[in-house]
Amino acid sequence: MTEPEPSRTPYVNASATGEIPSFNGDEKAKATDFANYFCSYAQLYHQKQMLADHNRMAAYHAAILGNSDVFKGKVVMDVGTGSGILAVWAAQAGARKVYAIEYTDMANHARTVMEANGVDHIVTVIQGAVEDIELPIESDNLELETANEGDEHRVVDIIISEWMGYFLLRESMLDSIIRARDKFLKQRTGLMFPSHTTMYIAPVCDEGERKQGAGEYAGAMSDWSDFCETTKHIYGVDMKTLESNFDREQKDYYLFSSRWTELPSEAVLAEPKIIKYLDLSTCTLADARGIESDATDNSFDFEINGNEYAGPISGLSGWFTADFKSRTDDVGVKCAPKVQNPAFLSTGPENGYTHWGQQTFYFLSSIPLLNNETTHLSGAIEMQRTKENSRLYNSRLRYTSSRLRKDNKDKKNGEEENTKILMKSAMVEQVYQIP
Numbered sequence: 001m002t003e004p005e006p007s008r009t010p011y012v013n014a015s016a017t018g019e020i021p022s023f024n025g026d027e028k029a030k031a032t033d034f035a036n037y038f039c040s041y042a043q044l045y046h047q048k049q050m051l052a053d054h055n056r057m058a059a060y061h062a063a064i065l066g067n068s069d070v071f072k073g074k075v076v077m078d079v080g081t082g083s084g085i086l087a088v089w090a091a092q093a094g095a096r097k098v099y100a101i102e103y104t105d106m107a108n109h110a111r112t113v114m115e116a117n118g119v120d121h122i123v124t125v126i127q128g129a130v131e132d133i134e135l136p137i138e139s140d141n142l143e144l145e146t147a148n149e150g151d152e153h154r155v156v157d158i159i160i161s162e163w164m165g166y167f168l169l170r171e172s173m174l175d176s177i178i179r180a181r182d183k184f185l186k187q188r189t190g191l192m193f194p195s196h197t198t199m200y201i202a203p204v205c206d207e208g209e210r211k212q213g214a215g216e217y218a219g220a221m222s223d224w225s226d227f228c229e230t231t232k233h234i235y236g237v238d239m240k241t242l243e244s245n246f247d248r249e250q251k252d253y254y255l256f257s258s259r260w261t262e263l264p265s266e267a268v269l270a271e272p273k274i275i276k277y278l279d280l281s282t283c284t285l286a287d288a289r290g291i292e293s294d295a296t297d298n299s300f301d302f303e304i305n306g307n308e309y310a311g312p313i314s315g316l317s318g319w320f321t322a323d324f325k326s327r328t329d330d331v332g333v334k335c336a337p338k339v340q341n342p343a344f345l346s347t348g349p350e351n352g353y354t355h356w357g358q359q360t361f362y363f364l365s366s367i368p369l370l371n372n373e374t375t376h377l378s379g380a381i382e383m384q385r386t387k388e389n390s391r392l393y394n395s396r397l398r399y400t401s402s403r404l405r406k407d408n409k410d411k412k413n414g415e416e417e418n419t420k421i422l423m424k425s426a427m428v429e430q431v432y433q434i435p
């Protein structure tokens, strides 16, 4: 009797268990993933875009070369080496051995870069998914941290990687980093670079871009109307029956997709709120999945003073920061080497251009800010992988806004300030794609 076929996942771009295909994906899922995700990384054009992002480069350069005491004599793994730049820096910082892992044919270019920079005797480029590769433990004489069963691959002292996507989690490469960590990194003394990441959101004023999206949507619908008239008039077929479907498509594209933005810091209307913090030494695959509705940090209550900001609130913007610092988990604090010169990368509006920019979720209608009134924007954010593609995310926003005025006319009589609620909106709930 033959085994029944395992049921196929509804995901097109995932393994049968819903994971990213580089882990356990069948050939079809891997091919789809390659076509959708990896193929761009195989082009120098795309790698160059990242290499020309000076905020990104400066942070990794400072993290690695600014901490050569930590790298000296160590075994380093660069997960997703691309053109190889982080591996070169690790070698220059004094690493004894660097394994530069790259899935795409960019691995060939990385080898050339190692030779051209005189570090090919230190850096070994391995082409493959980090989930599949093995390290030459015996031939390279690599030391295990312990002789414990299950630890026979844990020979790496430092994992460096630039795995972050838009709004941190897009691309889902964090799964690969966690799997590499749990297989190869020394548990007690190993370091992750970056070591911690933080996701933020804040209300922003950016009416130009919000109105542009609305205008593009209106233009697409007006064009549809012309198209229907023409098709009926010239070809005798009524297409109006498809209007609601076209409308849904256009709304999803123009109105309910976050937009890449490079906001000036003045656009931010309140102290940004942390919605997810990851310790890369301890975070789990479940943590990497997204932000669930019952997450501890995912709610927000922004208070915006109408005397300080003209507004209006055009939407919520999200971004992330990455730290390269000492371990903060109980084991790491005791056993791992200290990072004497912590480095930091911000993709927030205060830091200027990065290729990540911010992902801004524009509201359908903006929320006004009025003088002598305080506006509260309260709600929660979720982030989940899409059913169709395990590397893409949707974000669900739920929010209400309310306007409050502090009435202090009786204050001279020693009475407390009286807060009047002038308006409270209905709850808005909207799902946005992160394209």
Ligand SMILES: C[S@@+](CC[C@H](N)C(=O)[O-])C[C@H]1O[C@@H](n2cnc3c(N)ncnc32)[C@H](O)[C@@H]1O
Pocket (backbone or CB within 6 Å): 022, 038, 041, 042, 047, 050, 051, 079, 080, 081, 082, 083, 084, 085, 086, 101, 102, 103, 104, 106, 128, 129, 130, 131, 161, 162, 163, 164, 173, 176
């Ligand atoms: C954002 S790029 C960073 C490239 C390079 N490290 C840099 O900083 O310029 C990520 C790279 O990781 C590779 N990659 C992603 N997932 C991988 C995996 N599971 N195994 C090996 N390489 C992977 C991609 O092909 C891509 O070249």
